[in-house]
Amino acid sequence: MPTAQRSWSQCVQHTAQGFDTTPLQTLSGSIPTDLRGTLYRNGPARLERSGRQVGHWFDGDGAVLAVKFTDTGAAGTYKYVQTAGYQAEEKADRYLYSGYGSHGSESWLGRWKGLKNAANTSVLATTDKLLALWEGGMPHEMDLETLDTVGLNALDQLTSKTPFSAHPKVDPKTYEIFNFGVSFGPKTQLHLYRCNPQGTIVQTRAHDLKGATMLHDFALVGRYLIFCLPPLKLDLLPLAARIKTFSEALVWTPELGTEILVFDRNTLELVTRFTTEPWFQWHFGNGEERSDGTVCLELIRYEDFQTNQFVRDIPQGNAEPIVPSRLVHLQFQPTATNPLLCWETLWDRSCEFPTVNPHVVGKAWRYSYFSTHRPDAKPGELYEAFARLDRQSGQVTVSDCGPEQYISETLYAPGHNERHSQNDRGWLLSTVYNAPEQRSEVWIHDAASDLAEPICTIALPEVIPLGFHGTVHGVQRP
Ligand SMILES: [Fe+2]
Numbered sequence: 001m002p003t004a005q006r007s008w009s010q011c012v013q014h015t016a017q018g019f020d021t022t023p024l025q026t027l028s029g030s031i032p033t034d035l036r037g038t039l040y041r042n043g044p045a046r047l048e049r050s051g052r053q054v055g056h057w058f059d060g061d062g063a064v065l066a067v068k069f070t071d072t073g074a075a076g077t078y079k080y081v082q083t084a085g086y087q088a089e090e091k092a093d094r095y096l097y098s099g100y101g102s103h104g105s106e107s108w109l110g111r112w113k114g115l116k117n118a119a120n121t122s123v124l125a126t127t128d129k130l131l132a133l134w135e136g137g138m139p140h141e142m143d144l145e146t147l148d149t150v151g152l153n154a155l156d157q158l159t160s161k162t163p164f165s166a167h168p169k170v171d172p173k174t175y176e177i178f179n180f181g182v183s184f185g186p187k188t189q190l191h192l193y194r195c196n197p198q199g200t201i202v203q204t205r206a207h208d209l210k211g212a213t214m215l216h217d218f219a220l221v222g223r224y225l226i227f228c229l230p231p232l233k234l235d236l237l238p239l240a241a242r243i244k245t246f247s248e249a250l251v252w253t254p255e256l257g258t259e260i261l262v263f264d265r266n267t268l269e270l271v272t273r274f275t276t277e278p279w280f281q282w283h284f285g286n287g288e289e290r291s292d293g294t295v296c297l298e299l300i301r302y303e304d305f306q307t308n309q310f311v312r313d314i315p316q317g318n319a320e321p322i323v324p325s326r327l328v329h330l331q332f333q334p335t336a337t338n339p340l341l342c343w344e345t346l347w348d349r350s351c352e353f354p355t356v357n358p359h360v361v362g363k364a365w366r367y368s369y370f371s372t373h374r375p376d377a378k379p380g381e382l383y384e385a386f387a388r389l390d391r392q393s394g395q396v397t398v399s400d401c402g403p404e405q406y407i408s409e410t411l412y413a414p415g416h417n418e419r420h421s422q423n424d425r426g427w428l429l430s431t432v433y434n435a436p437e438q439r440s441e442v443w444i445h446d447a448a449s450d451l452a453e454p455i456c457t458i459a460l461p462e463v464i465p466l467g468f469h470g471t472v473h474g475v476q477r478p
Contacts (some may be wrong), residue, residue, distance in 0.1 A: 007404045007435035008382045009317030014463045016045035016063050016078065021146070022461050024067065024074040027441065029456035031069055034415040035427050035444065037474030038144075039067040040123045041408065042132055043467015045080060047315040050094045056101025056247050057314040061086045062120030062132055064147055065431070065464055067442055074442070074458050081132045081140050082149035085116030100136070101247030101312055111242035117152075121166035122469035124177070126199040129153070130473075133166035135181070135216065144473070155193075157201040162191050166469065167283075169220035172359045178220055178265060180227070184234075188212045190261070192225065192268045205268035210259065212236065214250055216282050219297055220362035222289025224271065224334065225263040226297065230280040231256035232305060247312065252305040254278035262295075262334045272334050276341055280305050285327070285354030288364045297330045298368055300352055314382075321379040325350050327370060327389065346389055347396055349373055353383075353409035357424055358472070366391055367424045367447070369410045374400055382466065386410045386430065388451060399451035401443075404435035406466060412447060413472040424448060429472060431464060432457075440464040 044060020047053055054060055066077045080086060085097045097104040097116035104113050117137035124131040124139070131139035131153060138158050141150040158164055163181035170177050175197035183189045187208050194203040212234035219226045232250045239249040257275040264271055285298035306323045313319035327347040332339040351372040356365050367390060371383035384405055387398045401407050407430050414426040428445040440463050443454040 005317035006380055006382070008406045008433060008466065010435065010438060011406060011433035011440070011463055012057075012314055012465055013047060013317055014465055015048060016080070016465060017462060018045075018063060018079045019077065019461055021075050021077045024076045024442070024461070025459045026073070027457040027459050029444075029454065031074060031456055031458075032415070032427060032444065032446075035069050035413060037069060037413065037472055038125075039065075039069075039411065039413070039429050039442070039470060039472050040125060040130060041065045041431060041464075041467050041470030042081075042120060042123045043408075043465055044118070044120045045465050045467075047465075049089060052095055052106075053315050054095075054099065054102045055245060056099065056312045058120070058247075058311065059099030059102040059116075059118055060120055060315070060465070061089075062118055062134065063465075064123060064130070064132055064142060065460075065467070065470075066147055067429075067458070076442075076460055077147050078460075078462065078464060079142075079147040079149075081119035081142065083117050083119050083140060085118075089116075098242075098245065101245045103242070103245060108242060120468070123471055124168050124199065125471050125473035126177075126197065129199065131199065133164065133168070135163060135165040135167075137163050139164050153199075155195060155199055155201045157193075157204055161185070162204075164193065165216070167217040168195075169218070169361055170358065171220065172361050172363075178225055180215070180218055180225075182209070182213075182215050184212055190215070190227070192263060194265070194268065203268060207261075207263075207270060217284050219284040219287040219299075220265065221287030221295050221297065222362060223265055224289065224295065225265050225268075226287060226295065227261040227263075228279075228281060228297075228299070229259040229261065230305070231258055231278045232280075247308060250305065250308065252280075254304070260332070260339075272339070274339055279303060280307065282307070283352065283354055285368050285370065286356045286361060286365055288362070290364075293333060293335060295332055295334055298346070298354060299328060299330065300325050300354055300370070301328045318380050322350050322373065322377065322381065325352065327351055327354065327368070346391075346394070347372065347387065349375070350377075351383075351387070353469075355409060355411055357412045357414060357426065359414060369412060369428065371407055371409060372398065374403070382406050386428075386451075388428075388447070397451050399445060401432060406433040406435065407443075408432070408466055409469055410445075411470055411472050431460070431467070433463065433466060438463065
């Protein structure tokens with residue numbers, strides 16, 4: 001069982017209050033003149049209510065941070081997504097609804113009230129709206145400027161049975177948005193979506209899966225949408241009887257192997273599916289289809305599902321031990337009769353949150369970014385460093401944020417005048433919890449530098465609990 005509280009717990013366990021649009025104080029350096037647009041980030045902002053804690057980090061109520069960079073400086077806004085479940089629980093001042101790893105009520109009878117859309121995982125910004133995403137339900141629409149919640153948005157086609165996951169991919173050339181959702185019932189189905197740049201679904205297709213599993217992310221790779229289904233089985237009876245949560249009912253079954261499904265991005269039809277060795281991933285970094293038809297994927301690989309337990313324990317303020325993960329390159333020929341896999345480890349220190357320049361999503365790219373541990377990280381620590389992989393040279397440059405400087409996912413913001421190139425002349429944006437100062441900050445690094453120091457740090461007026469994913473909106477499009 002976890003014991004001592006880690007320094008990061010002050011941030012993770014902080015119940016956010018939120019704030020209206022506020023000018024932000026620059027702590028060091030200055031905002032680059034060609035960094036414009038808005039950084040949006042989503043994450044669980046409340047993990048406790050009336051003395052009761054959520055059962056899993058994934059079940060905290062979502063709040064969205066916006067940091068807008070203008071000619072007169074940076075301004076920040078931070079607001080809870082006003083979901084129906086959040087509002088009802090605010091009113092009742094207690095948890096009412098179940099989540100991914102939480103029973104809504106301590107009493108067994110109280111567990112039948114239903115599932116809360118936590119709206120806490122990521123955001124998707126279109127020209128006219130911001131969508132707060134959660135993989136078990138519909139997106140919540142928010143105002144791009146004020147972050148006021150408009151309400152659930154079905155994107156013209158979603159229903160209560162067809163969720164819209166939290167890892168959509170935007171094609172950098174056509175601005176089409178691809179995404180998926182998994183529905184459970186007599187059949188487990190994978191729903192594929194193609195949306196126009198405004199976020200309206202224009203094409204859907206449902207495919208039966210072999211069994212109930214969990215799917216968090218996918219990759220847009222050239223002509224394909226690629227899914228790697230981990231060998232998880234859902235223990236249905238205790239889940240149906242509300243004895244176990246969804247998270248608790250997921251059973252690691254390595255003998256099933258990981259199944260790879262390849263779909264045509266234009267027709268959403270299945271191209272091929274095959275089963276191979278078992279592994280688990282939360283996230284893909286990117287993928288490309290080479291001229292000979294070979295598919296290359298970058299992902300963070302785990303050897304089992306222990307990572308779920310690590311993430312579950314985070315609300316308690318400690319999580320031990322660090323679960324090993326590595327950044328890997330995976331290659332295969334989707335049209336071959338026997339599409340043998342070829343693996344290469346690119347970084348073998350525990351890592352997560354892989355990202356790339358949004359201009360290169362789904363196609364050849366040079367630089368990958370990811371969070372990682374400092375070399376001497378103690379068991380139970382979260383990430384205090386991020387890194388850039390140069391895929392041409394294989395060189396990894398680590399940016400050590402320092403002890404007890406806890407970093408969120410690092411996002412690439414193209415320079416305002418940047419055109420697509422392989423040089424990544426833009427900016428890397430992260431939120432960091434400075435534990436000694438008990439302050440949340442926004443750090444800006446020059447993506448083309450040695451990453452030794454941020455060129456600018458900005459204070460946020462309130463501690464922002466470490467979150468999951470975000471996006472940078474309103475920057476130069478390729
Ligand atoms: Fe994710």
